Amino acid sequence: MSTYMAKKGEVERKWYVIDAAGKPLGRVAAQAAILLRGKHKPTFTPHVDCGDHVIIINCEKVLLTGSKLTQKKWQRHTGYVGHLKETRYDTLMKTKPTKAMELAVKGMIPSNSIGRDALLRLRLFAGAEHTHAAQKPEAFEM
Numbered sequence: 748m749s750t751y752m753a754k755k756g757e758v759e760r761k762w763y764v765i766d767a768a769g770k771p772l773g774r775v776a777a778q779a780a781i782l783l784r785g786k787h788k789p790t791f792t793p794h795v796d797c798g799d800h801v802i803i804i805n806c807e808k809v810l811l812t813g814s815k816l817t818q819k820k821w822q823r824h825t826g827y828v829g830h831l832k833e834t835r836y837d838t839l840m841k842t843k844p845t846k847a848m849e850l851a852v853k854g855m856i857p858s859n860s861i862g863r864d865a866l867l868r869l870r871l872f873a874g875a876e877h878t879h880a881a882q883k884p885e886a887f888e889m
Contacts, residue, residue, distance in 0.1 A: 753792040758785075760868075761799045762884035764877070767848070768805035770889065771812055776851035778889055779803060783856060783865040796861045800868045802884055807844040807873045811836060821850065845871035 763782055767775045781787055785797035811819070819836045839847050848871050856862040870879060 751790060751792075753790045753795050753797050755795055757790075758795065758797045762802065762879065762882045763799055763887040764802045764804060764884045765887050765889070766805055766875075767803055768808040768875075770809060772809045772847065772851055774889065775803065775809060776848060776855055778887070779852050779869065780855035782887070783852070783868055784861075794861075796864050798865050798868060800870070800879075800882070800884070801887075802870045802872070802877050802879055803848055804872045804875055804877055806848045806871055807840070809840075809844070809848065811840070816840070821847075844873050 765775060765779060765782075779801045782801045783798045785791050785799065788797060791797060816837045817835060821834045821836065821839055823832050824830060825832065836847060849866075849869070852869060853866060856865050870877065
């Protein structure tokens with residue numbers, strides 16, 4: 748019995764909508780990463796990009812448990828000496844709630860060409876409305 752290996756042209760992509768309102772940030776990000784990678788499919792092949800498109804709505808209403816809202820920080824470097832920028836997550840969630848979700852999903856995706864292609868299929872929206880109704884996305888229940 749041989750193992751099935753999907754080919755690039757054989758992959759069928761579906762569209763899913765995940766409502767993040769009132770759910771923990773990490774759980775939503777983990778489920779989105781599974782859908783983007785295609786690990787929920789029985790035809791999953793590790794070396795082929797066989798994931799689906801994911802739309803996450805209500806990113807501004809996502810929860811951070813414990814004291815992560817005040818203690819967790821997003822660090823980035825500008826490239827100049829001594830210019831390490833830190834932003835607490837309570838500020839990040841007020842100003843750019845989609846960035847917090849993007850960082851969480853990006854950390855759960857592999858750092859290679861398959862992961863970069865998967866992140867292109869992630870669409871994030873701060874509110875409850877999205878612009879991809881023409882693709883007829885299915886609501887994904889967690």
